[in-house]
Amino acid sequence: MTTTTPTAAEERLRIRSGAYTGPTAGLAPGHVQANLAILPADWAGDFLRFCQANPRPCPLLAVSEVGDPSLPTLGTNIDIRTDVPRYRVYRDGVLTDGPTDITELWRDDFVAFLIGCSFSFEEALLADGVPVRHIELDRNVPMYETNIPCVGAGRFSGSMVVSMRPMTPKNAIRAIQITSRFPSVHGAPVHFGDPEAIGIRDIADPEHGEAVPIAAGEVPVFWACGVTPQVAIRNARPPIAITHSPGAMLITDLLNTHLSVL
Incomplete structure (x- = not known):
């Protein structure tokens, strides 16, 4: 008996129905996944400039029309109000809720921003034989808030969030080569080695996601992470903002192979 892997559209419908509310790593292999930030239109210009900076x-990856929950450039029949497994709701910069559906919260002045996700380059790493620890352990990738400053734009500012994957030095070098071909999903690492050098006090205690073990002879390798806007939102304190829950992404119809620049 053979089984078929669900398509991106089928996974979105499963999420929309409420049947799945967990991390999306490994779902719909081959397809681009996206981080999410939703803001009122009068905050959207500053946030757009923050992303560009x-x-x-x-x-x-995409910006919605004002008040429109569809993202036609990312896939057919997408509804950003229902198609992310779990959301985060911030009010005045404070996390207040974590719903699985934001239909009742949706407003006619909302703008949705979709941001590239490292799950895309992980597929390329695995295809090249570079192991990815959190996938091996079926965990959410560990994510850390750092002291690496972002460029401020209008009301938005903050420090970078990074995701971490432990690797041998040989695999780290190969990972740098591979991920540098994917600038639209964070590109090459921003740091490797000593976590304290970028303000991480305890590598075993990530602010987001789940910790993974680092074996003898391995070094932690850190990539810029799409949870970074959540720090900027906390700092800017808009009256309301909605994001994805870390690790729970929008699955798009785009193919990871189309993101490589080489």
Whole structure:
């Protein structure tokens, strides 16, 4: 008996129905996944400039029309109000809720920003034989808030969030080569080695995601992460903002292979 892997559209419908509310790593292999930030229109201009000024952590894939929950450039029949497994709701910069559906919160002045996700380059790493620890352990990738400053834009500012994957030095070098071909999903690492050098006090205690073990002979390798806007939103304190829950992404119809620049 053979089984078929669900398509991106099928996974979105499963999420929309409420049947799946967990991390999306590994779902719909081959397809681009996206981080999310939703803001009122009068905050959207500043946020757009923040993303443009910080392309490593905030590589934009799409921006919705005002009040329109569809993202036609990312896939057919997408509804950003229902198609992310779990959301985060911020009010005045404070996280207040984590719903699985934001239909009742949706407003006619909302603008949705979709930002590239490292899950795309992980597929390229695995295809080249570079192991990815959190996938091996079926965990959410560990994410850390750092002291690396982002470029401020209008009301938005903050420090970079990074995701971490432990690797042998040989695999780290290969990972740098591979991920540098994917600038629209964070590109090459921003740091490797000593976590304290970028303000991470305890590598075993990530602010987001789940910790993974670092074996003897391995070094932690850090990539810019699309959770960075959540720090900027906390700092800017808009009256309302909605993001994805870290690791729970929008699955698009775009193919990862189309993002490579080489």
